[in-house]
Amino acid sequence: MVTVKLKPLDEILRSLSGFKRVYIIGCQLGSARCKNGGLREAYKIAGYLELKGFKVTGVKSPGGTCVLERLDHSSKSLLREAQESADVILSLACGAGTQLIAENVTIPVKTGVTTLFIGSEREGRYFEEYCIACGDCVISDTGGICPVARCPKSLTNGPCGGAIAGKCEVDPNLPCIWFKIAQRMEQLNELEKLRKPVPMKDYSLSVYPRKLVLEE
Numbered sequence: 001m002v003t004v005k006l007k008p009l010d011e012i013l014r015s016l017s018g019f020k021r022v023y024i025i026g027c028q029l030g031s032a033r034c035k036n037g038g039l040r041e042a043y044k045i046a047g048y049l050e051l052k053g054f055k056v057t058g059v060k061s062p063g064g065t066c067v068l069e070r071l072d073h074s075s076k077s078l079l080r081e082a083q084e085s086a087d088v089i090l091s092l093a094c095g096a097g098t099q100l101i102a103e104n105v106t107i108p109v110k111t112g113v114t115t116l117f118i119g120s121e122r123e124g125r126y127f128e129e130y131c132i133a134c135g136d137c138v139i140s141d142t143g144g145i146c147p148v149a150r151c152p153k154s155l156t157n158g159p160c161g162g163a164i165a166g167k168c169e170v171d172p173n174l175p176c177i178w179f180k181i182a183q184r185m186e187q188l189n190e191l192e193k194l195r196k197p198v199p200m201k202d203y204s205l206s207v208y209p210r211k212l213v214l215e216e
C-alpha cells in the first residue's frame with residue numbers, strides 16, 4: 001500500500017495563500033488507511049480552513065484517487081464540480097493520485113500530504129517500508145523477505161557483517177534482515193540455496209519514469 005503523511009497545517013495554509021475558495025479531495029484507499037488523507041481528515045482540514053477565512057466549496061473522494069484516470073461518470077462530475085466551484089483543489093491523495101487530478105482540471109492543485117513509501121501495516125498501528133518497487137524482484141530467492149527495501153544498504157547477496165546480536169548496524173532498533181532471511185530459509189529447509197551465487201541485479205529497471213503497458 002502507498003503510505004502518505006499529512007503536511008503540517010501551516011504548510012498547507014502557505015500553499016493555499018492567495019486563494020479564497022478551496023475544494024478538498026480525499027482518497028479512501030491508501031490515504032484513508034494511513035489515517036492521513038481520507039474523508040475524515042479532509043473534513044477536519046475543511047473546518048480548519050473555514051476558521052482561517054477560506055470558503056470550502058466541497059469535500060469529496062472518488063474512492064481511490066489513483067484510478068481517477070479511468071474517469072468514469074462520477075469522477076468526471078466530481079472534478080467538474082471542483083473546478084466550477086473553487087479557485088484551487090487541495091488533494092490528500094498520494095503523489096500519483098494528485099498528479100492525475102492536476103492533469104484533468106484547469107485550476108491549480110495543491111497537495112496536503114507527502115507520499116512516503118510502499119508499506120505493510122503492522123498490528124493496525126504503524127506501517128513499515130516493505131518494497132521500493134525496484135523493478136527486479138528477488139524475494140523468491142530470499143524466503144519472501146525483501147533485502148532491497150528492508151536492509152538499509154539494500155544488500156542482495158548477504159549480510160554486511162556489521163550486525164550485532166542480530167540487530168542492524170545502521171539502526172539497532174531493527175533486526176538485521178539477513179538474519180530473518182536465513183531463519184526463514186532454514187525453516188523452509190532452503191538454507192542451502194543461499195550459498196548459490198546471486199545474479200547481478202538489473203538496476204536499469206528502476207530508472208524513472210517507468211511504465212507498465214497492459215496487454216489488450
Ligand code: SF4
Pocket residue numbers: 130131132133134135136137138139146147148149
Ligand atoms: S525485491 Fe524489489 S520488487 Fe521485490 S519486494 Fe523488494 S523492492 Fe519490491
Ligand code: SF4
Pocket residue numbers: 150151152153154155158159160161162163167168169170171175176177178
Ligand atoms: S546489519 Fe544487516 S540489515 Fe543492517 S545494513 Fe548490514 S546487512 Fe543490512
